[in-house]
Amino acid sequence: MPSTGEALAITIPYRLLGHPTDLAGHVAAVGANPLPPAGASGWGEGFVSMLEASGLLGRGGAGFPAAVKLAVAHAAGPGGTVLVNAMEGEPASDKDKLLLIRSPHLVLDGAQLLAAASGARRVTVCVPDGRQHVASAVWRALRERVSGGCAPVPEIVVRPPDRFIAGEESALVRWVQSGESLPSFRPDKGTPLHIGRRSALVHNAETLAHVAMIARTGPDAFRSHGLVEDPGTSLVTLSGAVEQPGVVEIERGVPLIDIANRAFPDGPPQALLVGGYGGAWVGPAHFTTAYSSLALRAIGATAGVGIVIVLGRSACGLMESAHITRYLASQSAGQCGPCVYGLPAIADDLTRLARGQADPGLLARLQRRLGEVEGRGACRHPDGTVNLVRSALHVFAADVSAHANGEPCAHWSRPSQLRIPDTARLA
Amino acid sequence: MNSTAFWYATRASGLMALILLTLTMVLGLTTTTRARARNWPGFAQQELHRRISMMAVVFVGIHVLTSVLDTYVNISWAAIVIPFTSEYGRLWVGVGAIALDLMIAVFVSSLLRNRMRPATWRALHWLAYLSWPIALAHTFGMGTDAGEAWVIALGTACVVAVGVALAWRIRRSIRQTSARTIHAAIAVVPPKHLALTSRGRTEGGGPRA
Amino acid sequence: MTTFRILIDPVACDAYGYCAELLPESVTLDEWGYPIVDGSPLPVELVAAAKRAARDCPRRAITVRERTSGR
Numbered sequence: 001m002p003s004t005g006e007a008l009a010i011t012i013p014y015r016l017l018g019h020p021t022d023l024a025g026h027v028a029a030v031g032a033n034p035l036p037p038a039g040a041s042g043w044g045e046g047f048v049s050m051l052e053a054s055g056l057l058g059r060g061g062a063g064f065p066a067a068v069k070l071a072v073a074h075a076a077g078p079g080g081t082v083l084v085n086a087m088e089g090e091p092a093s094d095k096d097k098l099l100l101i102r103s104p105h106l107v108l109d110g111a112q113l114l115a116a117a118s119g120a121r122r123v124t125v126c127v128p129d130g131r132q133h134v135a136s137a138v139w140r141a142l143r144e145r146v147s148g149g150c151a152p153v154p155e156i157v158v159r160p161p162d163r164f165i166a167g168e169e170s171a172l173v174r175w176v177q178s179g180e181s182l183p184s185f186r187p188d189k190g191t192p193l194h195i196g197r198r199s200a201l202v203h204n205a206e207t208l209a210h211v212a213m214i215a216r217t218g219p220d221a222f223r224s225h226g227l228v229e230d231p232g233t234s235l236v237t238l239s240g241a242v243e244q245p246g247v248v249e250i251e252r253g254v255p256l257i258d259i260a261n262r263a264f265p266d267g268p269p270q271a272l273l274v275g276g277y278g279g280a281w282v283g284p285a286h287f288t289t290a291y292s293s294l295a296l297r298a299i300g301a302t303a304g305v306g307i308v309i310v311l312g313r314s315a316c317g318l319m320e321s322a323h324i325t326r327y328l329a330s331q332s333a334g335q336c337g338p339c340v341y342g343l344p345a346i347a348d349d350l351t352r353l354a355r356g357q358a359d360p361g362l363l364a365r366l367q368r369r370l371g372e373v374e375g376r377g378a379c380r381h382p383d384g385t386v387n388l389v390r391s392a393l394h395v396f397a398a399d400v401s402a403h404a405n406g407e408p409c410a411h412w413s414r415p416s417q418l419r420i421p422d423t424a425r426l427a
Numbered sequence: 428m429n430s431t432a433f434w435y436a437t438r439a440s441g442l443m444a445l446i447l448l449t450l451t452m453v454l455g456l457t458t459t460t461r462a463r464a465r466n467w468p469g470f471a472q473q474e475l476h477r478r479i480s481m482m483a484v485v486f487v488g489i490h491v492l493t494s495v496l497d498t499y500v501n502i503s504w505a506a507i508v509i510p511f512t513s514e515y516g517r518l519w520v521g522v523g524a525i526a527l528d529l530m531i532a533v534f535v536s537s538l539l540r541n542r543m544r545p546a547t548w549r550a551l552h553w554l555a556y557l558s559w560p561i562a563l564a565h566t567f568g569m570g571t572d573a574g575e576a577w578v579i580a581l582g583t584a585c586v587v588a589v590g591v592a593l594a595w596r597i598r599r600s601i602r603q604t605s606a607r608t609i610h611a612a613i614a615v616v617p618p619k620h621l622a623l624t625s626r627g628r629t630e631g632g633g634p635r636a
Numbered sequence: 637m638t639t640f641r642i643l644i645d646p647v648a649c650d651a652y653g654y655c656a657e658l659l660p661e662s663v664t665l666d667e668w669g670y671p672i673v674d675g676s677p678l679p680v681e682l683v684a685a686a687k688r689a690a691r692d693c694p695r696r697a698i699t700v701r702e703r704t705s706g707r
Contacts, residue, residue: 185647336646337670372666378647458694461669462653470654470692545648545696 014221016209016235017249019103023144026105033109033150034215035116044074047117054219055231056211060085060204061305063293066211070117072192073201078119080199082111083176084208086127086134087160087167090276091419092307095235095247096205097134103209104141108155110208113215115153118201123155126172128162135159164331168379169193169202171333182333183379206235226252230292234306238263241312241417250291257287259308271311271395275304277324278384280391281317300391309418316411318399319354320418321392322347327420328385339382342373346389356408363404433497438571440490442581445566447483449585451476452559456592484534491527519568526565529558559589638704639677642686648697655689655698
């Protein structure tokens with residue numbers, strides 16, 4: 001078990017992207033995967049402690065401590081599955097696709113390490129149906145690993161449906177188990193997931209890449225970046241009114257506007273959408289907020305799945321939010337009444353507001369519905385939507401008054417600056 | 428008890444059971460969701476449905492018991508649950524046995540409701556839809572009082588009651604599904620996406636239709 | 637001290653509304669007929685009604701959760 005004192009023969013800068021893609025190059029650049037020797041007892045507990053020391057939080061949106069999840073799976077006994085969650089349901093996110101295409105071996109090494117630590121007997125990589133280029137890259141990597149002897153635990157690829165909530169943990173596990181991509185109602189947080197009677201350890205692809213790097217460079221190298229309470233680096237997908245959209249690797253705790261500037265915005269942003277479509281808008285007053293769970297939560301936002309979208313000046317924040325909300329409403333799993341009926345109703349209200357066609361009771365009705373829908377679904381989908389809408393009403397408050405009075409801004413009918421699938425745009 | 432008394436008891440309890448089963452069916456078919464759309468307490472209707480079904484079971488029990496105990500005709504204990512094995516009235520007693528078997532399945536499934544998956548319970552409960560017409564056929568097939576005008580009137584009333592309740596239920600089902608599809612279309616949900624979930628949601632809430 | 641709380645499984649719930657009829661003090665319905673509970677402990681006198689609502693729910697969507705705290 002590498003500790004910070006004993007140096008690995010390799011001193012590598014801590015980063016997830018920029019390593020060679022093929023197996024031989026990967027091993028030459030960052031070293032072989034530090035898996036335990038056969039029959040090593042107690043290695044699992046040691047690995048949990050190391051992850052705990054690193055302070056790694058999940059990069060799939062929930063921000064749950066990776067060490068805790070591993071400890072639960074370890075305690076549940078051997079024979080389970082490690083699931084690589086590369087579903088990336090947020091349309092504006094590209095980091096997981098990129099990781100699997102550019103650094104698949106890091107991600108898979110991380111999965112093998114967690115499998116060794118938890119006694120899992122299978123690694124299942126989840127790539128949505130339709131993303132052939134990602135799936136091909138993963139298959140190529142798997143073949144290399146089999147020939148190269150890097151997969152002591154068998155690795156397979158599965159293709160769940162390409163829907164927003166298909167990457168939700170419990171929906172993913174349920175799909176693997178029974179073919180239905182539906183979230184489960186889990187009132188007791190932290191109850192472990194199962195496939196059959198064995199534990200299912202689900203981790204975002206980026207989190208696994210971090211695990212692989214931390215195992216090589218040690219927890220302190222990870223902690224040398226970022227903040228004490230939110231250490232390490234993160235991948236963020238930048239898009240919107242920018243010249244160079246793409247994925248960047250940043251340190252946790254960096255100011256939001258610095259992240260946005262890496263993509264060269266077309267002009268001073270009107271607002272930033274942080275965390276994805278289930279995230280929140282941030283106004284200019286908070287552009288210098290640190291990109292960390294704590295700091296973002298204090299302003300009603302979350303880091304989410306690593307997305308920052310720049311809203312340009314010549315755009316209507318309310319109409320863009322209406323597009324997003326209609327999309328989110330269409331992505332409901334269809335199980336819970338408040339989500340199935342509430343989200344379309346909220347989307348409807350927001351669209352009318354954005355078009356300047358609000359009736360006098362709209363704002364009050366919208367606020368009531370937001371309060372009623374929140375927290376009443378089986379998963380966090382309605383909550384994310386509610387948070388997005390609330391942040392829009394707050395950040396674009398001036399627009400809200402104008403639009404509510406039937407005087408919408410000039411921009412509401414422009415084409416959207418955002419990537420929104422389906423036909424959710426009406427303007 | 429002499430044979431004639433048993434015979435009257437069998438016929439009377441049988442007709443009573445048919446009436447109670449019909450009432451049970453009607454109360455079950457007209458169950459509604461959405462409290463605001465109805466003017467009576469739904470939970471009370473459900474309790475009534477349950478209690479009347481239990482009364483029906485009692486009367487079926489009396490009907491079956493007296494028919495076996497009646498020495499005038501030979502119906503063995505086995506014949507009341509194994510169809511078409513009765514010495515007397517092989518066909519129509521057999522039909523009655525089928526109805527009884529289905530009723531037992533429905534009854535037992537409700538007793539063990541908490542131990543099975545909801546979908547399993549619901550499937551078993553729908554056997555009731557099958558048992559009622561079979562019980563009706565048994566009533567008129569046995570023929571004992573089937574020629575009497577008041578019995579024919581009774582049978583007709585039962586058929587009409589269940590028929591109306593069923594038609595009402597089907598119409599409501601269709602309206603709720605289409606209301607939901609229209610409502611969802613406002614949010615630009617392609618209907619095929621709704622089909623991605625395996626649970627049907629034809630019952631349930633919805634906007635004020 | 638033992639507290640009782642109502643927990644509603646939103647996946648199972650099909651808006652029958654019996655719970656709101658039996659427990660109007662603790663359960664209200666939203667505009668689509670689905671129950672809203674605030675998750676706070678039930679007053680002692682309502683626990684029996686809550687258990688009845690749990691038993692009567694056609695979808696078995698309600699559970700009454702018991703939690704004992706204290707030494």
